[in-house]
Amino acid sequence: MWDQQPFLKDDIESGSSQPLYPMMLESPELRWSFIRKIYSIVAIQLLLTAAVGSLVVTYHPIVIFFTTTNAGLACYLLLIIAPFITLCPLSYYYQRHPINYLLLGIFTITLAFAVGLTCSFTSGKVILEAVILTAVVVVSLTGFTFWAAKRGYDFNFLGPFLFGAVMVLIVFSFIQIFFPLGKISVMIYGGLSAIVFCGYIVYDTDNLIKRYTYDEYIWAAVALYLDIINLFISLLTILRAADT
Template identity: 25%
Template sequence: MNQDHTSHYDTSFQPLSIVNDEARAIFYKKTYGHVAIATLLFVIIEAILLRIEPLVNFMFSLTQGWTWLLVLGAFMMATSYAEKMAHKSHDRTQQYLGLLLFVVAEAVIFLPLIAIALQYQAALQGGESNLLSQAAILTLALFAALSAVVLITKKDFSFLKSILSVGFIIAIGLIIAGMIFGFDLGLFFSGAMVLLAAGSILYQTSNLVHKYHTDQYVGAALGLFSSLMLLFWYILRIFMSRD
């Protein structure tokens, strides 16, 4: 028997659309397990980075003016490379390195926001002192609810791809304009970005159901983790905007 014939029976490379329910359930379990691991790793790395005061101060200094554009540019390059590693390779080591690079990049870009949130949280009184926890719980609840909608209904949300692409281009343009001209995008923009992140979760979960092969759970997890972090960023900003 030649190699091509035997590979035909290798279920690790089969699209989810043709495998049985048991194989599909295993893929979902692995994917969301890796999302959980990536989230936990993000928390650990963030906690370590927050203890490095010179790094925190350095990141704070970069948030002023046009230098933040360079940071965002570096972040986008790093995450784009990480996504290619995780999605376009069947090499498990490459996939995990891509996921790790993505998590580290997220932890670095989140560093100033989390540091400000901790300062803001410390200044609050009473029940509002759990700012970060409240934002995290709401983010996870929305993520779970949106994922459940797709997993239960099996609806194909691939039509959102063009809408999300246009939305993200507009958002990036507004962020750049805000930095250059020095205006605050405000609460409305954060709300719009939460909607965009919600659409991204629907789209990524739809890909999970309809697009991936059974060996691509690391790449699928990276896509979901990316949307989860975007949602958390803007929910946290909304919580911090409260009086």
């Protein structure tokens, strides 16, 4: 039996009583309540990211501090690794309220700063284009995954392929750091990254519908949030390279 968290013990909002996928054994109302919980958390994360990113982009002393001072460069490196460091205690406290939300907030804010610093070197037109494209792709792929799950399609097989693709992207990024290959290679890298994270959106949405248990709402939110942010960064990379 599923472990029902306190938020599921409250009055469940009215939702569809139809199964989300064939052979669904759990209550559709409980699963829909869980899905709404995840998307509410992700929406708050994205709004917080937009707010922090906008502050970094518009308030130039922040960018100057991070890019021109030794202390700023050290802080910049810390901001890059801080989200991954935060995931360690989060893996232990992900069921402890409110510690899990506090750690999730730290994870989101530090990553938002890194995203904002990336956007600070990009024109507003390119950022807007990347935001619109990201929103369209995420909504389209989410709708497609729900439609496909309803008709019995399963995307669990994508897991090993996507993991292998991410490993290739990581190696490629290190090659780019030490041996820059030019604008064309940057656009290729961005295009491949966008395809991979489109796959991850489908994969993680499928897991959200079928596999995540009710006490894993933090991990489900982290996975979807990272998919969206990485897709945005990938599209930003392509558009920025094309704009230069």
